[in-house]
Amino acid sequence: MVADSLGEEMDKIPMTPHGADVLREELDRLKSAERPRIIKAISEALEQGDLRENAEFQYAKEEQGFIEGRILEIENKLSAAQIIDVRDIVRSGKVIFGVTVTVINIEDGKESVYKIVGDDESDLKLNKLSVYSPIARALVGKQIGDIAAVKTPSGDVELEIQSIEHL
8 A cells, every 4th residue: 555645545556567667668768768858948949049939948838747657647546556467476277357258249240459557558449448447347357268257338238258368
């Protein structure tokens, strides 16, 4: 647990090693390339004189605010991260954070493969589901052969678990 500024405890954020690496790479790029670039742009804009009508200066200051905000956001996420490498976890036969699970839609027979990841890593195009998504929540704790009922706007969908892999 991590204590916030009010002394209250907040939960750790689950994250895969890959997700943490991606955030660290972005943080490094922001600090080593983007921050110096924007400082240079602001300096050049300052040399042009009247700042009230200097669009380059205004844009650079806005961009600086965004970059500094993103740096702070990433640093906070990494400091609260609980990095979980599913390959190091004893296989229980159940769907847990970090596993790759293959399911069959009972209604149409369509097979889908999902990796259960943290919020920042989720990307439906890459079949990476946030552990907090309705599908992942329905799957977590289930075993091969179990059927998970997922509530969707168009009604319940039943998914049968075919395989669980610790990749």
